[in-house]
Amino acid sequence: MNIVLFESDEIGQPLVLSDERAKHILGVLGRQKSDTFDAGVIDGKRGKATVDSIGTESISLSFDLQHEEPSLYPIDLIVGLSRPQTNRKILQEATSMGVRSLSFVTTERGEASYATSKLWTTREWRRHVVAGVVQAFTTRMPQVSFGISLKVALEAKANAEVKIALDNYEADLTLSEVDRGSDSIALALGSERGWSGAEREMLREHHFQLAHLGPRPLRTETAVVAGIAVLLR
Missing domain, CATH: 3.40.1280.10 (SPOUT methyltransferase, trefoil knot domain)
Structure with missing residues (x-):
């Protein structure tokens, strides 16, 4: 994944560890607590997400999405x-x-x-x-x-x-x-x-x-x- 995308209603919600995106964030990108990665909202803004915590069943993320994407x-x-x-x-x-x-x-x-x-x-x-x-x-x-x-x-x-x-x-x-x-x-x-x-x-x-x-x-x-x-x- 060159960027990790989320639906708008997923922002602020825990991401379960079984989700392919969580596997990518932790396993492929190797991100740990307080690390950032490229993220965005589908048909919305792009920016950075931060790993706030890693639990036994899910991870918590916060988002700083400032970049408005150009039209297709x-x-x-x-x-x-x-x-x-x-x-x-x-x-x-x-x-x-x-x-x-x-x-x-x-x-x-x-x-x-x-x-x-x-x-x-x-x-x-x-x-x-x-x-x-x-x-x-x-x-x-x-x-x-x-x-x-x-x-x-x-x-x-x-x-x-x-x-x-x-x-x-x-x-x-x-x-x-x-x-x-x-x-x-x-x-x-x-x-x-x-x-x-x-x-x-x-x-x-x-x-x-x-x-x-x-x-x-x-x-x-x-x-x-x-x-x-x-x-x-």
Whole structure:
């Protein structure tokens, strides 16, 4: 953990020793009474926490959180639902890179069952988002939605300044050649089997420009990271 994060209602409460964060503070960081470590409140301020006491069942902490975190990058990601293991990687990596939102959409070539996997039904997804936030040494979490249709997701980004869909088959420009602007970018990627012809037409109807990342087909999670990296240049 590059930073230890807490929910706002956990501040001032004992942290049980069985909690992974307590194990990290005491075991990995090696903190003892009166020692400090980097901490923050999810979607709140960042600063230092102090170990006030170490008991047999829990530790007590105090917080000095003064640093206001900057806003996330104005990049809204739309991704076709893929296998749960792929979605887990996307959740963590896209979050660590600072995107503002992630929308996982149903597509014609994606498996319908992906939307009802335990990743989504048990809120496991949030754990992977938090892991991405921790990796990035920040507190800001992106908005996450899942199981919505591609059409609904595209309509929700109607006001985006720049709209781009990655596609290896019909795109004429590379992503780096697209005029990316700066205020708001919506980036769409298909599921592991890509877009259907009807979905490409829908993307165009919603003013999404097709672009590619080169001639080599990439895994979805790799394309997500590469696409975000190009947009952040």
